[in-house]
Amino acid sequence: MKRYSIFSLIRNALSFHDGWERVWRSPDPRPEYDVVIIGGGGHGLGCAYYLAKDHGITNVAVLEKGWLGGGNTGRNTMTIRSNYIRDVSVPFHDYSIELYRQLSRELNFNIMFSQRGMVTLIQSAASSRDAMRRANTMHIYGADYRVLSVAAVKKMLPILATPANARFPVVGGVYQPRAGIARHDAVAWGYARMADAMGVHVIQNCEVTGIDRVGNRVVGVRTTRGAIKANKIGIATAGHNSVVAAMAGLRLPIETKPLQAFVSDPVKPILEPIVVCGGYGAYLMQSDKGEIVVGGAEDPYPSYQQRGTYAITEEIVSGMVETFPIFKRMRLMRQWGGMVELIPDSTPIIGKTPVEGLTIDIAGAGGFKTIPVAAKTHAHVIATGHQHELARGYGLDRYEKGRLVLETGVGSRDLRRV
């Protein structure tokens, strides 16, 4: 990969970037690949990167209907954490944090990973019980998760209001010091750049419109840029997973709903950790630019729109200003949404499908944090035909066998949010 000196940077700036090397190429699709990955978000691009890096498989195409990271990868609120409760989930999510920690160096691309910690406010007795249970599970696995008193929460968040008559009183908190954020589109770009450098074809503006089968085996895809043959096809299309899987005759147990977020005007540094407000299911953090980034629950009905419903915005904002009155006069600058795939047991689905040669990586509503580990384990199953040990129990067949990995919070939707 070409490196630039300060002189070449100045030369490029003065020549209006004439001759500036592209970060990744823009190849025309070949008629055939060993592996086709559908979806150019973090999960699809990461999978292509790990296929090349871990398994030496480089005759791979990532097909993206729009632009890289233009789906949920570039729309999320960037929160990375591992406070899960089931045996398989804690090591899986913990490993993702570890991979994130090393990712800037590994990809030689600054993903701006910042482990600023996350405080989850406990705002009801039910949440309190769930938080204790979660903390105990995480301690068994050696993961960091501290239960906090109200005084300790106040110390970490001096701007927090705790009036006695609050709708959602703060009765305590939990803290994960290793939780953090990373620049979301940089994650997609970093993987794309490195996968491209290893020979993978990253192809934008190429929508998959059909998946061809011979009997029960996939043999290729049809796209807006022609037909492409491949005996191995991986799907990583987030809110479109069920639509794309249906092209191969596969029905998935998921539904798609819009999830929204918004940002304020930039303000001076005031909020260090990420904060999850249990009572009303909102979470907020301050970006490097100073904006307060806020997210909440998904809309209550299925839809493919990429914006949120006003009722949810109102619920999030009203709860936020009750807990942090200092933000009352702050202006919201932008609001947007993404189509997230809701999985009934709130656990990713990664692995083979009943259609031979077809694999899936269904991230769910909180799949930014899992990009490295899900991409790596998806690549493993594509390359070896076997489920990766870390994704044990995450296969689609758990729905057939009734072995769900229930990660739903007990009476506290916040704890499974973000």
Ligand SMILES: Cc1cc2nc3c(=O)[nH]c(=O)nc-3n(C[C@H](O)[C@H](O)[C@H](O)COP(=O)(O)OP(=O)(O)OC[C@H]3O[C@@H](n4cnc5c(N)ncnc54)[C@H](O)[C@@H]3O)c2cc1C
């Ligand atoms: C508002 C919001 C906030 C969120 N906050 C967090 C958070 O704080 N922490 C967290 O962990 N997760 C969060 N998430 C979830 C997270 O963003 C997603 O789970 C994750 O980005 C999914 O990545 P992906 O690569 O699977 O999907 P995407 O990034 O959506 O990529 C899928 C790609 O597939 C493409 N595609 C679809 N159909 C086709 C087709 N037929 N042919 C070719 N390409 C196709 C799409 O254009 C898209 O680019 C949030 C999501 C939203 C919307």
